[in-house]
Amino acid sequence: MHRLLVAASALALAGCAVGPDYAAPRHPQSASGTFVAAQGPAVTAAEPVAGDWWRLYDDPVLDRLVAEALAANTDVRVAIARVARARAQLRGAGVERLPQATLGGGAQYGRLPEGQRAPGAPREDWTVDAGLSVSYEVDLFGRVGRGVEAAQGDLDAALADADAVRVMVAAETARAYADAASSAARLEVARHIVALLDRSLALTAKRAEAGLATRLEVTRIAALREQRQADVPAIAAERDAALFRLATLTGRAPGDLPPDAAARMTMLEIARPIPVGDGAGLLARRPDVRAAERRLAAATARIGVATADLYPRITLGASAGSTGDGFGDFLGAGPLRWLAGPLLSWAINPSAARARIAGAEAGSQEALAGFDGTVLEALRETETALSAYAHALERRVALRRARDEAAHAAEITRARQREGAIDALEALDAERTLADAQAALALADATIAGRQIDLFRALGGGWQQAGGQG
Helix, strand or coil: CHHHHHHHHHHHHCCCCCCCCCCCCCCCHHHHCCCHHHHCCCCEECCCCCCCHHHHHCCHHHHHHHHHHHHHCHHHHHHHHHHHHHHHHHHHHHHCCCCEEEEEEEEEEEECCHHHCCCCCCCEEEEEEEEEEEEEEECCCCHHHHHHHHHHHHHHHHHHHHHHHHHHHHHHHHHHHHHHHHHHHHHHHHHHHHHHHHHHHHHHHHHHHCCCCCHHHHHHHHHHHHHHHHHHHHHHHHHHHHHHHHHHHCCCCHHHCCHHHHCCCCCCCCCCCEECCCHHHHHHHCHHHHHHHHHHHHHHHHHHHHHHCCCCEEEEEEEEEEEEEHHHHHHCCCCEEEEEEEEEECCCCCHHHHHHHHHHHHHHHHHHHHHHHHHHHHHHHHHHHHHHHHHHHHHHHHHHHHHHHHHHHHHHHHHHHHCCCCCHHHHHHHHHHHHHHHHHHHHHHHHHHHHHHHHHHHHCCCHHHHCCCC
């Protein structure tokens, strides 16, 4: 028996663990190079992605709001709590590597039948029992070790999930701030358009009084003016909604947002190419890819946990205790008992264990498919964001040219109208064209900021500022 225990302990210390050893899957070779959508116009740079990418906007208010969101956002707090739970589960799994001790005791007061009491002993008395038992599982086939591996994988995945939440919170905070600023800028454009139409309406009304224009012309310009005025409250509502989102993201009630968060009246802009790195850096940085890889590691370890049930468990145990009649007998070191020895348990019918192994293997295949899908989705999101950003910039260039041409045409038309060379309807068409061009350009500028933030979120930066810890 002594030799058996020594051999079992030696095997346990040698780390003999059943089940597959985990090996991280490889990424597609084509995914490690330059992004496809970054090979067009020079709107991006193959430089490392900045962890604090929002600082590229050079706005101290935005910097502060993102820092506050990463510290106080409720989604971040939920993710941190999940990390804490995973840490506790890892500690629980690790405890199984240590000897387990149980201390028990009890006292009962009772009356014995006359024939069962010892001569001279009281018929009614206390019976006191106390004992200590210690057990230690010899992890001969790695059941406990694989369980710790699985719990470690779960913790790593929870940490990566928390980082993914931080990426989302940083991006959505910047988006809400950008939307509020863009709405303020669009509001100014909308009000400027209304002011231009007010001047055109006043001029046409004077011409109508002088008999140089018809009432129909005045009415049509007034209708266009009211249509553009109707845009103002809609844009104002969008701005309010963005500010309310910003308050929630930073852990505040809507009415508690500091005034400077709503002070910016111009679009967020980045005047330099955006650093995007390459595919290899993306997959190493994206928290969702890391989380999927860690879940695969945990699922692989659980195959070993299930496989270990096919083999016997060896537990070394010892117990000692005492039972006495009455407290005096017990405290006076009454009858002492002790036991020591190994315990071997082995399931005779392995069908249930094999079913659990099959389930664990299926779980591993599911995790692998999830990992592959996450990698492909990360690449797709990034390529899509790059393409959308590049084409949005191209669209804005065209809209700027259209706005400039429309403004020039409207100026010429106003001058000719003052000279009486054209009627108000022709001037109305020029004003409508300018108004449409200005509104479209303002919306395109707002879209640019949104596309930039989509790209930054797809690149997976932002969680590094919190240290990547939960």
